[in-house]
Amino acid sequence: MIPVILAGGKGERFWPLSRRIRPKQFLSLDGTGQSLLQSTAERLLPLSKGGPGLWVITSALLENGVQQQLPDIPPENILAEPQGRDTAPAVAWTVIEVVRRYGEDAVIGFFPADHWIGKPDIFQEAIKSAENLAISQDLIVTLGLQPQYPATGYGYIEQGEKIGTFGDFTAYQVAQFTEKPDQERADQFLATGRFSWNAGIFIFRAGVVLEELRTYAPDLIAALEAEGAQAYANIEKISIDYALMEKTQKACVLPVSFGWDDLGDWNSLERLLPKQNGNVALVRHLGLDTQDCIMYGSDENEVIITIGVQDLVVVRDGNVTLIVDKNRTQDIKKVLPQLEDDPDLRELL
Incomplete structure (x- = not known):
């Protein structure tokens, strides 16, 4: 085959x-x-x-x-x-x-x-x-x-x-x-x-x-x-x-x-990876009163600290930070045309 x-x-x-x-x-x-x-x-x-x-x-x-x-x-x-x-x-x-x-x-x-x-x-x-x-x-x-x-x-x-x-x-x-x-x-x-x-x-x-x-x-x-x-x-x-x-x-x-x-969006990581205190973190994470969140950092030295939040996706990559409600990750695609239309932000695509 x-x-x-x-x-x-x-x-x-x-x-x-x-x-x-x-x-x-x-x-x-x-x-x-x-x-x-x-x-x-x-x-x-x-x-x-x-x-x-x-x-x-x-x-x-x-x-x-x-x-x-x-x-x-x-x-x-x-x-x-x-x-x-x-x-x-x-x-x-x-x-x-x-x-x-x-x-x-x-x-x-x-x-x-x-x-x-x-x-x-x-x-x-x-x-x-x-x-x-x-x-x-x-x-x-x-x-x-x-x-x-x-x-x-x-x-x-x-x-x-x-x-x-x-x-x-x-x-x-x-x-x-x-x-x-x-x-x-x-x-x-x-x-x-x-x-x-x-x-x-x-x-x-x-x-x-x-x-x-x-x-x-x-x-x-x-x-x-x-x-x-x-x-x-x-x-x-x-x-x-x-x-x-x-x-x-x-x-x-x-x-x-x-x-x-x-693996369609960030939420799929919850189905693949183990949770710690209800959260999935592919980054060094310190959380206080943080539940059911997904954190990702592309730099091994990255630290994400969260306090009093729930059901969020937090992603750091280079000079970009994304914070989105887990129930709205499908809407990430709606933001990208705005980046396309802005010459100063187009390089983020």
Whole structure:
């Protein structure tokens, strides 16, 4: 299999630590010392043995950073998009390049660069089972993560009819994909036992997805086949879920559980790291009457002192301090356009 890491994201909800040329996937957020990108590559390398090796698709702005973080990956295995156009163009262009080099029978797996996996051994078993399913039945396999709580920040996949058992995992047809639900619907999803979180992980034979893209996204695939990366200037910005997965009849889901988190914003650190006195601190912290706060400092000499506060995220990075209510971390992205519009602050992006 050719594992492909999707590493073009901006990670804006981890600002100010995540910046344009140092986005979330280049950061170490789980206490291991490895960046998210390096941890993802380490998980995937065993799956690529005996094949063409690991691939990464990223943005042109981040290409040098990817090479520095993953020096053992051949430069020809790093695809650099001229502009970000969401995941459908990234997947389509990669598939075209894989087919050009290795033919339509090559099996490809796509993996976001910013996931935390608690049990890598079970993860690898699940991917191998998904690979066998994709090859034997010409299906597009997506992994569905067993929900741990009624999350409103993730998309969901509903299981349809059972296809069969592959290894230790049972596969189902996809009944439907659902975008991030409100709390009432999320509660209903969990109650049925038929829904799993959409992790954005896909495994398939290259020729299958190429044909499906020609059917459901003909303009996109035609432009990329004709022009390659030069087509990015004019193609639509669209996710692979909208462009293909919600339309194809070949989608199936493999429900799995291997300890998973999509590190979406600062609050995710509470789910990964131990608390001290109810707080998570990746910095030297002295607190008085401080509860349920998250503190981060990029300088090892940094000290953050808090008194009489609760439910805050406090981040120090260089000459920037962010203080935000934990319930409003999604709004961090709303501040960034104001920085863009101010010439004196633009360098903070």
